[in-house]
Amino acid sequence: xxxxxxxxxxxxxxxxxxxxxxxxxxxxxxxxxxxxxxxxxxxxxxxxxxxxxxxxxxxxxxxxxxxxxxxxxxxxxxxxxxxxxxxxxxxxxxxxxxxxxxxxxxxxxxxxxxxxxxxxxxxxxxxxxxxxxxxxxxxxxxxxxxxxxxxxxxxxxxxxxxxxxxxxxxxxxxxxxxxxxxxxxxxxxxxxxxxxxxxxxxxxxxxxxxxxxxxxxxxxxxxxxxxxxxxxxxxxxxxxxxxxxxxxxxxxxxxxxxxxxxxxxxxxxxxxxxxxxxxxxxxxxxxxxxxxxxxxxxxxxxxxxxxxxxxx
Amino acid sequence: xxxxxxxxxxxxxxxxxxxxxxxxxxxxxxxxxxxxxxxxxxxxxxxxxxxxxxxxxxxxxxxxxxxxxxxxxxxxxxxxxxxxxxxxxxxxxxxxxxxxxxxxxxxxxxxxxxxxxxxxxxxxxxxxxxxxxxxxxxxxxxxxxxxxxxxxxxxxxxxxxxxxxxxxxxxxxxxxxxxxxxxxxxxxxxxxxxxxxxxxxxxxxxxxxxxxxxxxxxxxxxxxxxxxxxxxxxxxxxxxxxxxxxxxxxxxxxxxxxxxxxxxxxxxxxxxxxxxxxx
Numbered sequence: 001x002x003x004x005x006x007x008x009x010x011x012x013x014x015x016x017x018x019x020x021x022x023x024x025x026x027x028x029x030x031x032x033x034x035x036x037x038x039x040x041x042x043x044x045x046x047x048x049x050x051x052x053x054x055x056x057x058x059x060x061x062x063x064x065x066x067x068x069x070x071x072x073x074x075x076x077x078x079x080x081x082x083x084x085x086x087x088x089x090x091x092x093x094x095x096x097x098x099x100x101x102x103x104x105x106x107x108x109x110x111x112x113x114x115x116x117x118x119x120x121x122x123x124x125x126x127x128x129x130x131x132x133x134x135x136x137x138x139x140x141x142x143x144x145x146x147x148x149x150x151x152x153x154x155x156x157x158x159x160x161x162x163x164x165x166x167x168x169x170x171x172x173x174x175x176x177x178x179x180x181x182x183x184x185x186x187x188x189x190x191x192x193x194x195x196x197x198x199x200x201x202x203x204x205x206x207x208x209x210x211x212x213x214x215x216x217x218x219x220x221x222x223x224x225x226x227x228x229x230x231x232x233x234x235x236x237x238x239x240x241x242x243x244x245x246x247x248x249x250x251x252x253x254x255x256x257x258x259x260x261x262x263x264x265x266x267x268x269x270x271x272x273x274x275x276x277x278x279x280x281x282x283x284x285x286x287x288x289x290x291x292x293x294x295x296x297x298x299x300x301x302x303x304x305x306x307x308x309x310x311x312x
Numbered sequence: 313x314x315x316x317x318x319x320x321x322x323x324x325x326x327x328x329x330x331x332x333x334x335x336x337x338x339x340x341x342x343x344x345x346x347x348x349x350x351x352x353x354x355x356x357x358x359x360x361x362x363x364x365x366x367x368x369x370x371x372x373x374x375x376x377x378x379x380x381x382x383x384x385x386x387x388x389x390x391x392x393x394x395x396x397x398x399x400x401x402x403x404x405x406x407x408x409x410x411x412x413x414x415x416x417x418x419x420x421x422x423x424x425x426x427x428x429x430x431x432x433x434x435x436x437x438x439x440x441x442x443x444x445x446x447x448x449x450x451x452x453x454x455x456x457x458x459x460x461x462x463x464x465x466x467x468x469x470x471x472x473x474x475x476x477x478x479x480x481x482x483x484x485x486x487x488x489x490x491x492x493x494x495x496x497x498x499x500x501x502x503x504x505x506x507x508x509x510x511x512x513x514x515x516x517x518x519x520x521x522x523x524x525x526x527x528x529x530x531x532x533x534x535x536x537x538x539x540x541x542x543x544x545x546x547x548x549x550x551x552x553x554x555x556x557x558x559x560x561x562x563x564x565x566x567x568x569x570x571x572x573x574x575x576x577x578x579x580x581x582x583x584x585x586x587x588x589x590x591x
Binding site: 030134 | 325328329331332335336338339340342343345346349358360361362402403404405406407409410414422426428429431432433434435436437438439440441442443444446447459462463466467470494495496499520523524526527530531541542544545548555558559562565566569570573574577580581
């Protein structure tokens with residue numbers, strides 16, 4: 001209270017005697033410093049986004065780069081009415097995103113609770129657990145393709161020893177989806193874990209003590225005390241994983257090539273294959289625009305939730 | 313009673329260690345398997361039952377080293393990653409600083425915009441960049457790759473450093489200005505040293521992301537600029553994958569990054585926290 005008042009007083013004094021208030025006082029050199037970087041940012045991101053938007057209204061292909069025609073909403077109309085692959089890709093995206101995010105957050109929470117305990121070697125465990133996060137998607141895809149190989153993969157070997165028959169992990173339509181989720185579980189959980197771990201560590205222990213005194217058991221403490229406190233962080237983790245799952249490309253591209261058939265071709269892969277496989281770039285741009293809208297809607301819903309749970 | 317409690321605790325301990333072992337095994341086994349395949353001979357690699365003891369051989373690594381163009385792509389990746397890091401810092405520091413200090417609607421809008429840019433899919437930039445590059449002739453050039461990498465790295469860096477700049481008290485800047493520093497000097501001599509941890513975090517991320525980037529690399533790079541993230545594909549073909557070579561190449565691509573990340577582990581975690589929690 002008092003400190004605030006003192007600070008305010010100081011500010012007032014400064015304003016009266018008019019000394020420089022940080023860098024901003026020298027307006028023009030400040031602007032000269034800031035504007036180039038903002039300009040670069042705009043040139044690199046805003047301009048291409050507008051071009052993308054424009055291209056989505058044209059029938060640009062690789063052979064008609066310079067003489068593409070403006071065709072209005074045709075691309076969008078075709079996507080929503082005639083394109084059966086689009087609906088399929090949406091369904092695959094939904095499956096993959098729901099599977100990936102739920103599995104990652106669930107196991108991320110469990111592992112975070114585990115790393116939050118006190119035992120010998122826990123520090124080493126926390127660091128080692130981070131390793132998959134640093135491996136590029138394509139490399140982890142290749143490693144897992146080797147592990148999941150039908151005939152000589154080690155996972156099928158282990159399953160056989162347990163009495164199961166060989167599973168065609170990447171060749172079966174249902175199992176391919178499971179495989180993608182499994183590899184995502186391996187590569188994406190550490191991120192969730194580390195975020196949730198910090199949230200857990202920042203929970204004030206007096207809450208826990210109070211709950212123990214009130215006679216709460218472990219589950220009650222977790223669901224009634226800890227979870228409500230760290231809810232904003234959990235939602236943030238969900239949001240980040242959701243965005244990453246929607247726009248995922250490299251892992252699926254190298255793990256299953258979107259196959260078998262179109263079983264794991266989600267929207268992003270589909271847009272890529274249209275834009276740069278069939279070279280119908282206008283149509284691809286329209287698909288990309290739709291993906292961006294989906295992401296914007298999802299993220300704004302989640303952001304809303306986060307800010308609401310922050311104020312609660 | 314006491315004994316009962318003790319027993320329960322021992323059981324709990326055992327369970328905790330068991331769980332930790334399972335998690336670590338699941339985490340590290342694929343990596344171990346990759347390294348082991350890379351150091352095995354072709355016969356040993358897929359023998360059933362798997363060989364847990366083997367005499368390591370470096371043949372695969374030597375072969376990868378002699379594969380035409382692979383070491384070149386190593387260099388390409390390095391050049392592109394360093395350039396991307398440098399540019400994202402050069403423009404990201406002023407951006408982040410302005411976001412932290414600016415007031416009013418413009419800054420708020422800019423902050424939201426940067427937040428949104430961070431979430432956009434690479435596909436949204438792919439078509440227009442390909443289109444522009446085709447016209448300007450920037451396909452298969454270093455600068456072309458760096459520019460398109462900056463679309464993700466620059467907003468990320470600006471946003472990360474924004475968080476760090478917020479923690480710097482304005483009084484320090486005021487003092488510097490009173491002592492006669494120009495705006496530029498204040499930024500270089502006062503702000504930058506204070507947010508050094510943030511800068512190291514940002515550079516770790518920029519370097520790692522550009523090293524691991526695949527989507528744009530596949531699209532924009534050509535024969536002259538293939539980064540390693542795409543060059544690994546060389547060892548996969550329709551006839552039959554040479555797993556030994558592929559694993560050796562994967563190790564050569566991934567292991568430097570793992571070591572780099574483990575060394576800079578602290579700034580990595582700090583960055584993730586700043587990135588996620590301050591959101």
